Amino acid sequence: MPVVDAHTHLDACGATDAASVSTMVDRAERAGVSRVVTVADDLNAARWAAEASTWDERVFAAVALHPTRTSSFTEADKAELERLAARPRVVAVGETGLDYYWDYAPQKAQHEAFRWHIDLAKRLDKTLMIHDRDAHEDIFRILEEEGAPSTVVFHCFSGDLEFARRCVDAGYVLSFAGTATFRNAHALREAAAFVPTYQMLVETDAPFLTPHPFRGRPNEPYCVVYTLRDLALLRGVEPAELAAAVSANAERVFRLPAVTSDVSGSDRLR
Incomplete structure (x- = not known):
């Protein structure tokens, strides 16, 4: 079954133009990855992600200002992000949220930017893709105060069982990256x-967070299948069953076209 990489960074993986994007996505498709969200x-x-999503039908985009970059966030920046986020192949506002691990941006600036991105996602009726690093309580509080968009994804979910329960009860979607395969991440x-x-959902967050057993090596979208297989084993289900489920989730969450197989067995978008 094909699977969707729900969060990757093709530019940081080394893609620069249409040809290199297609080469990287071809490599992913040979491993069973049908579509990616860069x-x-x-x-x-x-700007790059929005353009890259038009170069290959298997590529979609999400745009936002990362919380660590919010110390300077001008009205002109907001206007441009809003224009980019409104494009049809931009399927999410993200990654936005809070990051208390690094001190690159004051918390006040991060909070203001996060609230603005929440409002943007609601106005455009697009999925909100959250970056949450050491900031669970404030993320949850701000979502409640602002009123969450209809669909919220916690990218690279990093919480424990208790926080997962709270997110699930709130109706949020949790996306798991290679960190979920690390044997010490109990x-x-x-x-x-x-x-x-x-x-x-499953994701790579490539080029970061390469899954076990290749931890420490460069990551790319094709590696999402290792995370999926490990999660299937953890959950006691067949990998094909989990792949079908998370792909259907990605289609719902990001409003992606479904993938079908033609008579030759090749996958095609519809």
Whole structure:
């Protein structure tokens, strides 16, 4: 079954133009990855991602200003991000949220930017893709205060079982990256085993967070299949069953066209 990489950074993986994007996605498709969402973390990356999504039918985009870059966030920046986010192949506003691990941006600036991105996602009726690093409580509080968009994805979910329960109860979607395959990530793996299949995605966050057993090596979208296989084993289901479920979730969450197989067995978008 084909699977969707729900969060990657093709530019950071080394793609620069239409040819290199297609080469990277071809490599992913040979491993069973049918589509990818390439995600921006600053304005230059947002411009690139929005364009890259038009170069290959298997590529979609998400745009936002990463919380660590919010110390300067002008009205002109907001206007440009809004124009980019409105484009049809930009399927999410993200990654936005809070990051308390790094001190690149004051928390006040991060909070203001996060609230603005929440409002943008609601105005455009697009999925909100959240970056949450050491900021669970404030993320949850701000979502409640602002009123969450209809669809919220916690990219690279990093919480424990208790936080996963709260997110699931709120109707949020949890996306798991290679960190969920690390054998010392006991709390995260407990959360990954618990999340209802209907509220689950898989991702690479490439070029970061390469899954076990290739941890420490460069990551690319094709590696999402290793995360999926590991999660299937953890949850006691067949990999094809989990692949079908998370692909259907990605189609729903990001409003992607479905993939069908023609008589030759090749996958095609519809």
